[in-house]
Amino acid sequence: MNNKSKLLVPVIVLIAIIIAYPFVVGQAGYYLSVAMKVLIMVIFAESYNLLLGYTGIVSLGHALFFGLGSYISAILMLRYHWNFWLTLIPTVVVCVLAAVAVGLLSLRVKAIYFTMLTLALGQLLFVAANKAYNFTGGEDGLPGVPGLFQSKTASYYAIAAITIAVIVLLRKFVSSPTGMVLQAIRENEMRTKIIGYNVLNYKLIVLVLSGALAGIAGSLYVTYSGIVYPALASSERTMEAIFMCVIGGTGNLAGPAVGAFIVVVASTILNNFTNRWLLFFGIVFVVVIMFMPTGITGILSGRKKKEKDIETELVN
Amino acid sequence: MSESILKVQNIGKSFGGTEVLRDVSFELERGKFKTIIGPNGAGKTTLFNIISGVMKPTSGSVFFEGTDITGMPTYKLAQMGLGRSFQVTNIFPRSTVIENLRIVAQAKSNAKYQLFRHYTTYKDFLDLADEILVQVKLEGKGDRLAKDLTHAEQRKLEIGMQLALNSKLILFDEPTAGVSAEECPALIEVIRNIKRTGEHSILLIEHKIGMIMDISDTIAVLHNGVLIADDEPEIIRKNKAVQDAYLGGGAIE
Ligand SMILES: Nc1ncnc2c1ncn2[C@@H]1O[C@H](COP(=O)(O)OP(=O)(O)O)[C@@H](O)[C@H]1O
Numbered sequence: 001m002n003n004k005s006k007l008l009v010p011v012i013v014l015i016a017i018i019i020a021y022p023f024v025v026g027q028a029g030y031y032l033s034v035a036m037k038v039l040i041m042v043i044f045a046e047s048y049n050l051l052l053g054y055t056g057i058v059s060l061g062h063a064l065f066f067g068l069g070s071y072i073s074a075i076l077m078l079r080y081h082w083n084f085w086l087t088l089i090p091t092v093v094v095c096v097l098a099a100v101a102v103g104l105l106s107l108r109v110k111a112i113y114f115t116m117l118t119l120a121l122g123q124l125l126f127v128a129a130n131k132a133y134n135f136t137g138g139e140d141g142l143p144g145v146p147g148l149f150q151s152k153t154a155s156y157y158a159i160a161a162i163t164i165a166v167i168v169l170l171r172k173f174v175s176s177p178t179g180m181v182l183q184a185i186r187e188n189e190m191r192t193k194i195i196g197y198n199v200l201n202y203k204l205i206v207l208v209l210s211g212a213l214a215g216i217a218g219s220l221y222v223t224y225s226g227i228v229y230p231a232l233a234s235s236e237r238t239m240e241a242i243f244m245c246v247i248g249g250t251g252n253l254a255g256p257a258v259g260a261f262i263v264v265v266a267s268t269i270l271n272n273f274t275n276r277w278l279l280f281f282g283i284v285f286v287v288v289i290m291f292m293p294t295g296i297t298g299i300l301s302g303r304k305k306k307e308k309d310i311e312t313e314l315v316n
Numbered sequence: 317m318s319e320s321i322l323k324v325q326n327i328g329k330s331f332g333g334t335e336v337l338r339d340v341s342f343e344l345e346r347g348k349f350k351t352i353i354g355p356n357g358a359g360k361t362t363l364f365n366i367i368s369g370v371m372k373p374t375s376g377s378v379f380f381e382g383t384d385i386t387g388m389p390t391y392k393l394a395q396m397g398l399g400r401s402f403q404v405t406n407i408f409p410r411s412t413v414i415e416n417l418r419i420v421a422q423a424k425s426n427a428k429y430q431l432f433r434h435y436t437t438y439k440d441f442l443d444l445a446d447e448i449l450v451q452v453k454l455e456g457k458g459d460r461l462a463k464d465l466t467h468a469e470q471r472k473l474e475i476g477m478q479l480a481l482n483s484k485l486i487l488f489d490e491p492t493a494g495v496s497a498e499e500c501p502a503l504i505e506v507i508r509n510i511k512r513t514g515e516h517s518i519l520l521i522e523h524k525i526g527m528i529m530d531i532s533d534t535i536a537v538l539h540n541g542v543l544i545a546d547d548e549p550e551i552i553r554k555n556k557a558v559q560d561a562y563l564g565g566g567a568i569e
């Protein structure tokens with residue numbers, strides 16, 4: 001309860017900013033685009049956070065799901081003239097099936113196999129997207145993907161609403177009995193088994209949810225970018241997810257959102273100077289891991305905790 | 317004779333070429349308390365690992381309530397009513413003490429796969445966790461992170477987690493490991509109370525045999541991977557082979 005009331009003000013402020021944003025930046029499409037990208041990447045980062053931050057499993061193939069969503073939506077819209085919202089159904093279905101397949105193939109054995117298999121499968125889609133020229137447009141991709149709505153502002157609001165809905169859903173999920181088991185797995189997997197939890201089932205659940213959300217993020221992304229291309233399924237996408245989580249902080253919902261904001265805004269600015277921005281993030285990443293392993297949100301909440309400790313010390 | 321809750325049959329275990337357990341057999345009757353003693357490296361923890369499904373035996377079988385459970389996954393054994401604690405503290409370090417107990421209490425309920433209801437709406441688990449906190453003498457420590465407890469407190473938490481699991485058969489692996497002499501009696505007292513409820517069968521590994529003589533219905537002695545005796549405490553005390561192999565070896569504390 002206490003926690004809730006503490007969050008109320010920042011959440012209201014944040015939602016007010018999101019609503020007011022188009023009025024502030026006007027019809028200037030550029031700023032609206034950046035905001036849309038931030039919102040979409042928040043979903044992608046949160047989906048990765050479920051694995052890395054909440055369950056403690058390392059996937060190197062998260063781009064697979066993002067790429068699946070991107071290609072499924074783009075191809076269905078461009079080649080078969082589907083309505084975007086309908087394309088979300090096959091996106092979710094395919095991502096769920098892919099997650100179950102990846103999970104059953106690799107989760108039974110050591111964690112490292114899962115990590116390696118996700119890496120391999122992630123590359124598979126990247127390669128297929130490159131080679132299946134007739135279908136995917138190969139390296140050049142498929143341009144001309146329509147936006148969500150005619151009006152960019154309307155698209156922005158729709159994406160904002162989806163992102164907020166995802167956060168609300170995840171907030172419920174991570175503090176559900178299942179969410180608590182995931183955190184137990186992260187803390188001590190062997191112990192979680194010995195007290196009676198079928199850890200494989202829980203990992204499948206989180207993999208499915210994470211994969212479906214990453215797929216939805218990928219689907220939304222092509223309506224923002226207007227084009228689908230192999231890089232959307234490349235391992236750079238996965239690196240981005242890792243950057244966003246680690247820089248913002250994992251294991252809470254605010255961290256990856258903050259991370260997504262920083263990574264998208266910074267890469268947009270850096271893109272004006274260099275297309276080697278990933279290298280820049282690589283350096284930031286190393287610095288973060290070395291000096292602030294809990295990420296930005298971890299540092300902020302850590303400082304609050306220290307103040308509290310000092311307070312209680314003074315009281316005693 | 318009452319039905320045995322646990323039957324260990326001709327268990328053998330080798331790591332590579334090293335034989336750690338040889339032809340170990342014993343039974344535990346329902347509601348009884350058996351202590352396993354034996355010097356370090358005798359194979360006691362390995363035996364627990366095999367009974368609790370953490371390891372598979374090289375040979376032999378384990379029966380729980382008449383069912384062959386050899387090689388069954390640990391989570392299934394826990395669901396069936398077989399719980400164990402660890403010699404090396406094995407808790408959820410960055411969770412609160414209450415959460416360590418609550419997550420255990422939740423494990424056997426239908427709520428364990430609930431996806432969107434807040435975990436605190438299941439009050440029973442929290443209430444049970446609160447009760448256990450008192451039973452294991454950790455009152456007021458519920459909001460601490462488990463990793464911030466003292467070693468002795470963490471041992472109490474380990475025992476509390478067994479209470480939360482409420483298993484028919486509980487295996488305690490040296491609950492007093494690494495605990496100072498002054499703090500041991502409190503831990504043994506908690507175990508004594510568990511026995512007193514009469515609802516659990518208990519298998520205990522313990523070095524400090526002075527403290528467990530009176531709570532044990534039977535004592536089994538493991539020496540170099542072989543069970544050399546299994547009898548009532550008084551008989552074990554007088555057993556010549558036991559005295560030579562273990563009691564006389566200066567290993568008693
Ligand atoms: N996983 C393992 N791999 C190899 N050797 C092991 C393993 N676990 C235990 N051992 C060996 O088995 C023997 C018995 O160990 P353990 O069961 O821990 O004894 P105790 O609990 O009676 O002190 C020891 O010699 C130990 O080194």
Ligand SMILES: [Mg+2]
Binds near residue numbers: 360362403
């Ligand atoms: Mg041992």
